[in-house]
Amino acid sequence: MPARTPKPNVVHLGIDSLRADHMSCYGYARLTTPHMDRFAAGGTVFERTYSPHIPTTSGYGSMFTGMDCFSNQVVALRHKGAMRPEARVMAEILQDAGYATTCIGFGGNAASRGFEKYIEYSGSWGVWNDGRLHKAERLNDVAIPELARLVEQQQPFYLFLRHMDPHAPYMPPAPFERLFYHGHECDPANESMAPVMAFKPFCDFFASWMPPAITDKDYVIAQYDGEVAYMDACIQTVFTALEASGILDNTIVIINSDHGETLYDHDCYFDHHGMYDQTLHVPLILRYPAKVPAGLRVAGYNQHKDLLPTVLDLAGIKARGLKLDGRSLAPMMRGDAVSHESEFYITECTWMRKHGWRTPQWKLIVALEPDFHFKPEVELYNLVEDPGEKDNLAEKEPGMVASLRARMESWIARRERETRMANPMYTQGDWHGFEGVGPFKTSQQAYDTLHIGDPNQAARLQAESRK
Secondary structure: OOOOOOOOEEEEEEEOOOOHHHOHHHOOOOOOOHHHHHHHOOOEEEEEEEOOEEOHHHHHHHHHHOOOHHHHOOOOOOOOOOOOOOOOOHHHHHHHOOOEEEEEOOOOOHHHOOOOEEEOOOOOOOOHHHOOOOHHHHHHHHHHHHHHHHHHOOOOEEEEEEEOOOOOOOOOOOOHHHOOOOOOOOOOOOOOOHHHHOOHHHHHHHHHHOOOOOOOHHHHHHHHHHHHHHHHHHHHHHHHHHHHOOOHHHEEEEEEOOOOOEOOOOOOOOEOOOOOHHHHEEEEEEEOOOOOOOOEEEEEEEEHHHHHHHHHHHHOOOOOOOOOOOOOOHHHHHOOOOOOOOOEEEEEEOOOEEEEEEOOOEEEEEEOOOOOOOOOOEEEEEOOOOOOOOOOOOOOOHHHHHHHHHHHHHHHHHHHHHHOOOOHHHOOOOOOOOOOOOOOOOHHHHHHHOOOOOHHHHHHHHHHOOO
């Protein structure tokens, strides 16, 4: 009998808050990701991957279960309790298939259930007076030894690395902090940061890690890009370790993000809320020479729910009784399929509670309660003529609003029937973390209630999402 082919390892680099359009391999003008660019040349780049359920918990909830929010019932950052046990996660499925499993930097979150081992690392949060952050280096400090341990076990393994670059605070170390900026970030003649610092819910958080007297928004954007470049350089260390261990070509390597980031976009300053494409559109790069073509770019639409079935397909794992909403991307890589669904339901539930419907041409956004930006209840954008989503056509195009709303509501009704569960966007209660407040009645109430004071509070918010 021929020798049995060993199961491939799985190394998943989940990069928090990474925008696809700020990576050079996705066409960004700045050379932010040279190492990932070169790595991607040996694999496949997916050009239209979307995170339809914002933010982190719901993003990874879909990614790890292969399910949409109706099936796994996760839509909020501050998800209450455990994820429903019927939603099996990648770590559990791979463990049943004989894999060792380790999660680095994401323990305790409802979506990160099922790993055998959890390792945390420090240094992801800080303030200006404490100096620059070395997030990705601190991750490597624990990831590289753990990778070596897993390799020595002579057992297939699944290693998940949650990178906290380029999540705020954007404080990359030298020389990355000036890599994309040459100017005077505190020029008093520049007033571009005035509206940012006037936004009461976030201004104290921004003031804690941005330079004192900051005036130039381009400097802050350059810090985000600097974090991407710094993280990219540190990720090369992981690639080198895989190659030196002799397992690179027998490893499915995944590079993606839970969601993107709004920088100076739509008044959603330097965060990841708002269902605009800056937040929804994320990178996805796969490398596995045995089954993933090198140098391929796939233009078809796909979502986070498609990742798990893709990994199982590539690894040759058939899990009995597993019901997934997503589909493998392997047919798209082989040329047997052009795209998965090109229109889909979108949600967000961190700082605003909204849902909507995205098609290749149109995007509808509907607020389920007033938001802290005082935005209109309904937003409509023509993504072909207005890819930056700057011109709200809701009042000018009532017919299109009605049509998209009908399609969205029909989809919700269908999924509620199929799952026999209510849309979780309707059942979130105190999604914002303020017990007993319930849905906001006005934008002013939301504006006066929601607040991040400093990185420690932001870290606590992340910790709360893990309860």
